[in-house]
Amino acid sequence: MHPKVSPLLSGTKVIPVLVIENADDAQPLAQCLVDNGLPVLEVTLRSHEALRAIEIIANQVEGAVIGVGSILTEMQLNAAQSAGGWFGVSPGVSERLLQALKLNDWPFLPGASTLSEIMILRDAGFMEQKLFPANIVGGVPMLRAISGPVSDVSFCPTGGITPDTADDYLIEDNVFAIGGSWIAPVDLVRAKDWHEIGRRARNAANLGRQWRTAV
Template structure:
């Protein structure tokens, strides 16, 4: 076994959808993580994991994102590490090289969708309209992130999408919080939710790992 164990190649879009289902079923909550300081990488991941959150979406919103993915894949192999805020094929290739086990985008372009089709790891593309769902659908995508969920209709929108898009499932992200998370998870076409409420930036900045662990445990208990 090498230091960095690569994800098993997934050739078909059906295989990739099944892998996304597996990841989301295990996660229930995808914490959307932006690393502001390199020294926070391991203690933050450890606090989330101690609270029961072991599938992490590490965004490329900071200069430390790629390194965080590499460090976590190498030093915390028991966790499932994905890459978020991937905006173009170059970023997609970079997170693949860093060892990301799945990729999440805030929106779609034809180039990013095609990169996901070619990749051996699954892509969860971000959408906010029916037309974007259809663009992904045409290439074989059946699993999407709805973003920003609360802004674009939230629970009501996902219910409505269940009619014309009966085989589509979603991970709503953006405005999801303890007050509405259970309403999302109660929908049959929701796989998991994404959020940040369990890792408030002020807690990370002050190194309040115990609070992050406790909030993570509460979040997992909330969604059963």
Template structure:
């Protein structure tokens, strides 16, 4: 890689870091959504937004993930909509085509990290160890998802990462809820958290959108 190419790469990654920081500042809490019924897409998003959660991670754990991203980008342009559970560059390309504004992965491979560097949208790689973090760091990544957060050491791990990786900030996801939300968000190297506790399966099944709105608002209130 020439010096010019290195400078161009650094500039692209700096821009993506800034974009992730902006979405994290808007999100604070990033709801992790898996869609089971197409008719739930808009009312579920509306309930979250009414509760104050306007930055959404729609996972590709169901066949409706891409459908949901495309529909929300078309029908709810005021929301910030990204794709989660993206496992390879083919899934990444599909999320780009659907209009995703950011991408989140549960883990990393060298190929996935390189695909994220080339992608026009910012990628938030999932890591659970210093070695995985350093794979991304070498390519210019400075923002990561810690997953599964509680299993991977929780707040203690976040504190430990702060020493050797002073530039890095995290979105802990996995085991985060009302009981430990403030503990995570009080860490200087935590930019937002991901979670699904406001998306109780029974509430969704029963279309109890009011309860989802209420739980979302209660979660944000914990941070005020």
């Protein structure tokens, strides 16, 4: 069985999904999220500054648990680990990436969008997966439908989740966390609006509190 991501979350239920275009924003953004109750972050490799941003957070923000998202290749997998990531995330898994993951004991959350993909990842030892893009592939009804045949797999749904729908996901037994881009969207990061991001983070940290248990 591949190492799970959930033990790193320490009960955290919401993971902000981040695109950091300017590495200078990395420290204040991460500090804002950690200070407001969201210590687990997914920094996506969707900008040229992403790896540098990860290094800055790893070195300067105490308490930050860094996930590295949008990993597509073995090269990115290795770079994410070297930059200081605690775990990796992918939108899906190619055959080549899956082979690299099998040889790597880094906690990893591979993406799946169909039952066949979920079963392939399950056979490879991944009992925690990212359902992506969650709202498009069926959302909560999808999670409920697959909870029977793959009851031993847990998910972190990501993609299209909003503050209004977050609790609908978090109440499901086969959901251990959710990912959300609404907390620190690119426009707020560009504007350095840490006040608004902090407010959103505090609200997100309270989501699902009634179902929260220590992992």
